[in-house]
Amino acid sequence: MRILRAITIGLALVAGPLGAQTPPQRVAPEGAPARVVSMNLCTDQFALMLAAPDQLxxxxxxxxxxxxxxxxxxxxxxxxxxxxxxxxxLMRPDLVLAGPWTDPAALAMLRRLGLTVEQVDGISQLSDIPERLRRYGELLGRQAEAKTLIRQFETDLDALSAPPDGPRAILYFPNGYSLGEGTLSHELLTRAGFRNIATEITPSATGQIALELLVMAAPDLIIRDRPYPGASRAEELMHHPALAALIAAGAGHESGPDWACGTPRVIAALRALVEMREAMEGGS
Structure with a gap:
């Protein structure tokens, strides 16, 4: 307790002068947090979409x-x-947004220092997105803006669907990881009209699929992550000649950032998949 009190006093002494240099601009609605800090990729995305000017x-x-x-x-x-x-x-937030897997030690310290910390669950299916938008709207005092995004998302989603009996596809990531039923990526793939063959191949206990099994399955479409600059052992598999030959014989697609976090931006990812399926079926 003495250590915590010393940290609190020390941080407050440093925060005081900093705060005097940059006084907060109270532009958020009355009763809403005026200084919001987000410390997670996914909470960032929703906050960037919904926050009032200078609120974030x-x-x-x-x-x-x-x-x-x-x-x-x-x-x-x-x-x-x-x-x-x-x-x-030191940023003097009156609301901190965090994800379910954010460093628990950091969150515990922030709470002990008297800050309001909200951990928001991630997205595992498309039907979660409107509810998360509502939740962020409530936290930020931006309910009207959240409702607008919800209406647009639901309208766009209704226009994009197809029976999942089209080309055979798979999501294949570094170290051979794939995604099957119960994931947002699987739902995007099947809603776009593809058959996710990860459900037909038995992965290892860690969710990995051996490259040999993938080659034998010969999917029509392989969806990969966009590679990072440089090199890593995890990504070596993605440059294997057998995988390159498999993609050349069928089709390849990079998932891209629109797939991340289950924000309304997944509509762009879904639309790209629908267009790809239509092109593949049109050329068959």
Missing amino acids: VSVSYISADPVTSPLADLAARYPLNYGSAEEIY
């Missing part, structure tokens, strides 16, 4: 990475944080 103080550094973030250009305009309790406390 900082987002996580990963949201400025265009490989993983669908709103990287917008996120890069904000101060970026690296998820430490110390740096976030």
